[in-house]
Amino acid sequence: MTAVVDAVDPADAVGPADAVGPADAVDPADVAFIRATTVLASPPGVPELRLYLGGDVTGVWERTEARAGLEQPPPFWAFAWAGGQALARYLLDHPATVAGRAVLDIACGGGVAAVAAALAGATPVMASDIDRLAVGATALNARANGVSVTPVLADVLDGDGAGAEVVLAGDVCYSREMTARVVGFLDRAMARGATVLLGDPGRAYLPIDRFVAVASYEIPVSRDLESVEIKRTTIWRPA
Numbered sequence: 591m592t593a594v595v596d597a598v599d600p601a602d603a604v605g606p607a608d609a610v611g612p613a614d615a616v617d618p619a620d621v622a623f624i625r626a627t628t629v630l631a632s633p634p635g636v637p638e639l640r641l642y643l644g645g646d647v648t649g650v651w652e653r654t655e656a657r658a659g660l661e662q663p664p665p666f667w668a669f670a671w672a673g674g675q676a677l678a679r680y681l682l683d684h685p686a687t688v689a690g691r692a693v694l695d696i697a698c699g700g701g702v703a704a705v706a707a708a709l710a711g712a713t714p715v716m717a718s719d720i721d722r723l724a725v726g727a728t729a730l731n732a733r734a735n736g737v738s739v740t741p742v743l744a745d746v747l748d749g750d751g752a753g754a755e756v757v758l759a760g761d762v763c764y765s766r767e768m769t770a771r772v773v774g775f776l777d778r779a780m781a782r783g784a785t786v787l788l789g790d791p792g793r794a795y796l797p798i799d800r801f802v803a804v805a806s807y808e809i810p811v812s813r814d815l816e817s818v819e820i821k822r823t824t825i826w827r828p829a
């Protein structure tokens with residue numbers, strides 16, 4: 591399923607649940623669920639943004655599983671992870687990185703980096719994830735900020751992000767397998783000439799010897815999620 595969200599008036603950001611975009615873009619039931627389990631708020635590292643954010647990870651996860659009737663992955667989409675917030679911060683502070691350029695945010699979650707890229711002037715902006723609630727949340731979050739993002743429900747990690755001039759990856763190194771796939775993807779994207787930026791708060795699997803630090807931020811995070819209140823988070827580019 592591919593969802594396309596047109597730019598809208600931010601004043602309409604909390605419109606009816608079925609007003610996300612084209613009629614077949616995002617399942618209205620997903621939209622209603624995201625709205626019911628989150629609140630529209632600003633992530634602390636990027637107060638310029640308004641995102642549908644969950645408060646209590648366990649509560650959102652339990653409701654996600656109850657709704658699906660079977661085990662579900664953690665509700666990554668309901669939070670702006672430190673890596674994604676740092677990328678968003680970097681793009682808003684350095685808009686020339688993406689302005690007027692085609693951007694792909696891989697493993698977008700709620701799309702914090704994609705939304706910031708669009709606000710910084712990137713066009714077009716695509717955001718991919720394998721979780722349909724992430725696709726729905728990204729659609730809602732783009733709309734809440736009055737920008738155009740195309741969320742894509744797909745596993746693109748075996749490709750090279752063809753067409754994207756800038757590839758963003760926020761907080762994607764949380765497992766060995768995911769990290770290996772992402773690093774392979776980023777290598778291929780860079781080999782074809784894309785600018786590649788990865789935001790990471792020191793997750794265990796990132797091979798930092800293969801990357802060069804571009805910027806670092808102290809990102810306030812949820813103690814519930816991270817067991818600390820601040821995560822020093824680095825923007826990396828491949829060496």
Ligand SMILES: C[S@@+](CC[C@H](N)C(=O)[O-])C[C@H]1O[C@@H](n2cnc3c(N)ncnc32)[C@H](O)[C@@H]1O
Binds near residue numbers: 671673674702
């Ligand atoms: C920790 S979250 C980060 C979300 C977002 N980038 C951020 O920084 O807030 C990791 C995301 O990776 C997604 N993911 C996992 N495997 C994936 C794959 N093969 N392709 C695309 N996304 C994937 C998950 O669904 C989840 O939304």
